[in-house]
Amino acid sequence: MTGPVLQVENLGCRFGAFTALEGISATLGRERITAVIGPNGAGKSTFFNLLSGALKPTSGSLHLGGRDLARVPQARFAHLGIARSYQITTVFPRLTAHENVRTALQARANRYDFWSRRDRLAGLSDRADALLESVGLVGRRSRPAAALAHGEQRALEIAIALAADPKLLLLDEPTAGMGPEETKDMVALLHRLSDARAILLVEHKMKMILGLSERILVLHHGRLIADGTPTDIQADREVRRVYLGQSGGYGHA
Amino acid sequence: MQPLDQTVLATAPPAPRRSPLAEGALSRWRAPLSILALLVLPFLLPSQALAVNVLIYGLYAVGYNLLYGYTGLLSFGHAAFFGTGAYVTGIAIGTFGLHPLAAIGLAVAAAGVLALAIGAVSIRSRGIYFAMVTLALAQLVYYAALQASGWTGGENGLRGFTVARIGLGPVAFDILNPLTKYFVVLAFVGAAMAMMSRILASPFGSVIEAIRENETRARACGFDVERTKLLAFVLSGLFCGLAGALFAIHLSIVPLDSLAYNTSGMAVVMTLVGGAGTFFGPFVGALAVLVLEDALSLWTPHWQLALGTVFILFVLFLPRGLWGTALARLATMRGRP
Numbered sequence: 001m002t003g004p005v006l007q008v009e010n011l012g013c014r015f016g017a018f019t020a021l022e023g024i025s026a027t028l029g030r031e032r033i034t035a036v037i038g039p040n041g042a043g044k045s046t047f048f049n050l051l052s053g054a055l056k057p058t059s060g061s062l063h064l065g066g067r068d069l070a071r072v073p074q075a076r077f078a079h080l081g082i083a084r085s086y087q088i089t090t091v092f093p094r095l096t097a098h099e100n101v102r103t104a105l106q107a108r109a110n111r112y113d114f115w116s117r118r119d120r121l122a123g124l125s126d127r128a129d130a131l132l133e134s135v136g137l138v139g140r141r142s143r144p145a146a147a148l149a150h151g152e153q154r155a156l157e158i159a160i161a162l163a164a165d166p167k168l169l170l171l172d173e174p175t176a177g178m179g180p181e182e183t184k185d186m187v188a189l190l191h192r193l194s195d196a197r198a199i200l201l202v203e204h205k206m207k208m209i210l211g212l213s214e215r216i217l218v219l220h221h222g223r224l225i226a227d228g229t230p231t232d233i234q235a236d237r238e239v240r241r242v243y244l245g246q247s248g249g250y251g252h253a
Numbered sequence: 254m255q256p257l258d259q260t261v262l263a264t265a266p267p268a269p270r271r272s273p274l275a276e277g278a279l280s281r282w283r284a285p286l287s288i289l290a291l292l293v294l295p296f297l298l299p300s301q302a303l304a305v306n307v308l309i310y311g312l313y314a315v316g317y318n319l320l321y322g323y324t325g326l327l328s329f330g331h332a333a334f335f336g337t338g339a340y341v342t343g344i345a346i347g348t349f350g351l352h353p354l355a356a357i358g359l360a361v362a363a364a365g366v367l368a369l370a371i372g373a374v375s376i377r378s379r380g381i382y383f384a385m386v387t388l389a390l391a392q393l394v395y396y397a398a399l400q401a402s403g404w405t406g407g408e409n410g411l412r413g414f415t416v417a418r419i420g421l422g423p424v425a426f427d428i429l430n431p432l433t434k435y436f437v438v439l440a441f442v443g444a445a446m447a448m449m450s451r452i453l454a455s456p457f458g459s460v461i462e463a464i465r466e467n468e469t470r471a472r473a474c475g476f477d478v479e480r481t482k483l484l485a486f487v488l489s490g491l492f493c494g495l496a497g498a499l500f501a502i503h504l505s506i507v508p509l510d511s512l513a514y515n516t517s518g519m520a521v522v523m524t525l526v527g528g529a530g531t532f533f534g535p536f537v538g539a540l541a542v543l544v545l546e547d548a549l550s551l552w553t554p555h556w557q558l559a560l561g562t563v564f565i566l567f568v569l570f571l572p573r574g575l576w577g578t579a580l581a582r583l584a585t586m587r588g589r590p
Contacts, residue, residue: 052473054473073477074472074473075472075475075476075477075478076475077475078473078474078475079475083473083474084473086469086470086473090467090469090470090473091467091470092462092463092466092467092470092471093466093467094466095459095462095463095466099459102459103459103460103462103463103474104474106456106459106460107474107475107476108475110456110457111456111457111460111476111477111481112457112481112484113455113456113457114451114452114455114457114488115451115455116455116456117454117455118454118455118456118458118459119454121456157470160470160474161473163474164474164475
């Protein structure tokens with residue numbers, strides 16, 4: 001899979017006196033699925049917010065396919081091929097599943113169109129259905145997002161993110177709050193989605209990460225302490241120390 | 254990020270519950286149906302002057318509803334656009350002798366320019382701060398009009414621009430006849446409603462709803478939230494400006510009150526009582542509030558106190574408003590087999 005590569009160089013972010021993230025360097029987007037792990041407060045969410053443009057770095061740089069993202073506003077990130085989901089489900093609750101995705105699709109073409117009839121825009125509605133189909137929600141298309149089950153809302157959020165046709169999909173704990181069944185469905189979905197794009201995800205379910213990821217980044221106290229294949233990471237002394245010292249095992253990380 | 258979004262949610266209007274049924278025929282034909290309802294209105298009300306007021310304040314609330322009900326922005330300064338529309342109309346006709354139709358066009362444009370300025374300053378603040386900034390800027394316009402009494406007549410209001418006939422060439426209507434006046438005003442209001450319906454059904458219409466529903470998500474999707482809000486603000490100002498222009502022609506006087514904060518509050522009250530985020534709700538709200546005002550002011554000079562109480566009761570017990578609740582009931586009734 002060759003998409004544009006996200007080059008992270010010496011990335012840092014400070015909030016006043018607090019350093020949330022410091023000196024992160026990595027080349028992302030070559031692997032199908034990359035996981036970002038770390039104990040709570042390690043800086044995973046800050047890292048995601050920087051990669052998706054929601055926060056601007058206070059040091060270091062981000063380049064997407066050679067393009068400097070320093071001055072690019074967040075809304076442009078989706079157009080450039082980086083889309084994300086949030087740790088807390090972030091959809092349009094009172095719009096139907098179909099409207100959620102169709103609206104997201106408009107971000108590419110029909111942002112300031114006051115005059116067309118949105119339900120008659122050729123292709124838009126069909127593409128929304130195709131995206132719902134790809135996350136297994138086509139049967140729920142006419143339900144308001146708020147009336148969907150938790151797992152369905154997570155899937156809907158991914159469909160919304162996919163509307164931007166991202167080359168790099170950032171997923172912040174896609175299986176948060178899910179039971180084993182829903183988690184299994186999500187893992188299958190992530191596998192399928194990674195055929196056509198690179199996925200970067202934050203997760204806590206260690207078993208799932210080890211089975212799913214080609215590469216794992218480990219953050220601790222705002223620093224990147226390990227970066228490698230699941231096998232490398234499992235063998236890494238520093239990682240073992242951080243996790244064992246903190247909560248006694250991978251399972252609870 | 255999170256606390257800010259909660260502020261937005263705290264002031265976001267209660268949108269009507271969506272159901273495929275409620276979006277059926279009633280929704281598809283909303284503009285013609287609204288006009289139809291307004292065609293019979295003057296025959297149901299005790300006076301035609303009251304009916305004209307319902308049209309004008311209804312349109313004013315419709316413009317406000319675009320911003321509050323659909324975009325989720327609680328402005329407390331919309332009198333600035335209503336009043337500007339009214340004053341520009343009066344001055345254009347009275348001082349410069351413009352044709353009434355040209356004066357209306359100029360008034361709408363002026364309200365739009367003012368909305369662009371006020372919107373550009375206020376749009377970046379959220380929730381209660383946004384309401385306060387719009388209120389402060391509208392007060393600025395109010396005091397400017399009070400000071401510029403050479404142009405505006407100051408406290409006494411603007412007089413001396415009575416329009417007796419309106420139209421183009423041979424097609425002109427005598428608007429001194431109250432019923433004719435009603436239908437002339439309805440022609441403007443109907444055209445505006447058709448346009449509003451079109452805007453709400455457009456892709457832009459779903460973008461503003463998306464921003465109301467979840468600003469974080471809208472931004473992450475790639476929408477320029479600030480610019481979209483500003484556009485909605487200007488569009489809203491244009492509609493309110495037209496309402497103000499019609500108000501001036503209707504009364505043949507522009508009271509300074511048309512710029513005052515209680516006129517801003519009127520838009521909020523009417524929209525909420527009728528049903529924020531519904532197409533026809535603002536007219537229902539305007540009708541309810543004006544009829545109530547008419548009835549109450551016969552009994553007591555403190556009618557505003559009673560109106561305030563009614564408003565509070567609505568916010569507490571009928572947050573979807575009269576029309577919004579009716580639509581929801583209809584949807585559940587039809588939903589039953």
